[in-house]
Amino acid sequence: MQRTSPLVDVTVPVHSASRPIARAVASVVDHTRAAVRVTVVAHNIDPQVIRGNLGAYADHPRVRMRELRDGIPSPAGPMNLGFGLADARFVSVMGSDDELAPGAVDSWLALQKRTSAAVVLARIQLGGGGCDPYPPVRNGRRTTGLDPRKDRLAYRSAPVGLIDRRRFEGLRFTEGLTSGEDLAYSTALWFSGAEIAYDLHGPAYTINDDAADRVTSAPRPVAEDFAFLVAIEALDGFGGWSRRDREALVVKLIRLHYVDVLRAHLTRGNGVREQASEFIRVLDRLEDIAPGALRLLSVADRRLLDAVRSPLVDDRRLSALVETRGEYRRLAAIVTRDPLRLLHRQAPLRTLGAGLRASTA
Numbered sequence: 001m002q003r004t005s006p007l008v009d010v011t012v013p014v015h016s017a018s019r020p021i022a023r024a025v026a027s028v029v030d031h032t033r034a035a036v037r038v039t040v041v042a043h044n045i046d047p048q049v050i051r052g053n054l055g056a057y058a059d060h061p062r063v064r065m066r067e068l069r070d071g072i073p074s075p076a077g078p079m080n081l082g083f084g085l086a087d088a089r090f091v092s093v094m095g096s097d098d099e100l101a102p103g104a105v106d107s108w109l110a111l112q113k114r115t116s117a118a119v120v121l122a123r124i125q126l127g128g129g130g131c132d133p134y135p136p137v138r139n140g141r142r143t144t145g146l147d148p149r150k151d152r153l154a155y156r157s158a159p160v161g162l163i164d165r166r167r168f169e170g171l172r173f174t175e176g177l178t179s180g181e182d183l184a185y186s187t188a189l190w191f192s193g194a195e196i197a198y199d200l201h202g203p204a205y206t207i208n209d210d211a212a213d214r215v216t217s218a219p220r221p222v223a224e225d226f227a228f229l230v231a232i233e234a235l236d237g238f239g240g241w242s243r244r245d246r247e248a249l250v251v252k253l254i255r256l257h258y259v260d261v262l263r264a265h266l267t268r269g270n271g272v273r274e275q276a277s278e279f280i281r282v283l284d285r286l287e288d289i290a291p292g293a294l295r296l297l298s299v300a301d302r303r304l305l306d307a308v309r310s311p312l313v314d315d316r317r318l319s320a321l322v323e324t325r326g327e328y329r330r331l332a333a334i335v336t337r338d339p340l341r342l343l344h345r346q347a348p349l350r351t352l353g354a355g356l357r358a359s360t361a
Contacts, residue, residue: 009036010028010039010094011079012041012082012093012096016096019096021053028105031101032104033103039064039085041067041081042066043068043075044073066085068081079181083171097208120198126209127206131359135154142198151198154253159185168192180226184235233289246289247290247293247296249289250289251296254305255301259322259325262322273315296341297336298347300333301348334349
């Protein structure tokens with residue numbers, strides 16, 4: 001018999017009738033020995049549809065359903081609803097497409113018990129094959145006593161795993177954003193000073209890519225793509241961060257988020273050249289947050305950013321630069337312009353090496 005208050009509360013938002021919600025829920029309740037409860041939030045959809053898709057799990061003693069109609073196509077609202085309803089010691093979040101390998105939650109709890117960690121990161125298995133290399137922890141092997149800068153925790157955007165609810169009682173996803181709603185939340189976790197562990201060798205959290213209702217949407221306005229920066233800069237204590245902490249965060253934001261947005265606008269939007277002033281404004285803002293960050297980027301990344309600033313470079317050339325900066329067999333993709341920065345912890349050579357080792361651990 002499950003006790004009234006579980007040890008772990010897992011929130012799973014679902015917004016579509018085609019999402020395999022029963023698979024996600026089954027992976028938790030059928031394969032976890034600890035007292036766990038799954039809160040399924042029917043988001044802007046008839047809850048009876050989701051209840052039908054849950055089948056027998058709709059009446060499972062470890063499952064409860066809630067409804068949220070906010071008209072906002074973002075998981076922030078339902079995730080925050082789940083956080084607010086939770087009374088377990090630990091909380092966890094999960095996508096409706098995803099699933100846990102058998103024993104994942106139990107493995108996270110065992111690691112937490114050994115380390116007294118306030119956050120336990122899950123190992124992420126990618127549905128297309130292979131493991132997520134992020135975060136590229138020290139030597140690709142570090143699992144306990146993680147440091148936000150030394151273990152490059154900012155590279156893990158999705159806070160999947162185990163989170164101590166009491167330690168982070170008031171922390172919530174950023175509502176009102178069209179993307180990046182989890183970035184301020186995860187950044188607050190990593191730079192909180194709390195004990196963080198990584199279940200690098202445990203059962204995985206699997207991110208599936210088989211959702212039937214995925215669509216490729218047109219890029220948003222550039223300002224919307226980076227609206228999450230406001231929430232990050234508003235975090236408690238952000239103004240007192242060290243220069244090196246800011247560098248660690250901004251290097252990641254440029255290498256992943258900034259370049260991804262450039263790619264989206266080049267391939268599906270109005271291009272970059274017509275919006276160059278907006279992209280330059282964001283880049284200036286990132287440089288203001290961490291003035292030394294650009295020195296830690298690869299030669300290929302610097303060429304791309306220089307091209308964004310140059311009115312003489314067209315979108316075709318920008319597209320070529322976006323692609324070549326990710327060809328890691330090219331020397332320009334792994335070395336810095338300043339040879340003295342080549343072996344810096346946040347520079348590409350060590351970051352990529354650690355990620356490769358972590359993904360094969």
